[in-house]
Amino acid sequence: MLRKKAIVNINECVACGSCVKVCPLNIITIEQGVFAKIKTDKCVGCGKCAKACPASIIEVIKVEVDK
Template sequence: MSKVKRKAVVDKEYCVACGTCVKACPLKIINIEQGVFAKINYEKCVGCGKCSKSCPASVIEIKKVEEV
């Protein structure tokens, strides 16, 4: 049986690596990768949406993903 969970997804093409989401994440699971884009640890992401709400460029989306 699969579960549907929510995860934050970054549009790397438009992310400007400002770091706002890093500060907003209560679990501290977001890093700025190579100074270019935000990278989220999907294994630990609970899909709370705080990073998405804080993103000034609106490039983080909360998506439903199925896990087996």
């Protein structure tokens, strides 16, 4: 089964927090003040974080998941 999930390129993230503010599930945190971390097991792939990211480093992908 395929599901959408958001992923962050942590090497390019500047920890601005834009994604944190728009996530409707509150599953994104800024880790160590350096990069955003998404709890991918809880992500529904809505894409709001990707749209809000000023650096365009969050991507919504399809991943295979077990039911």
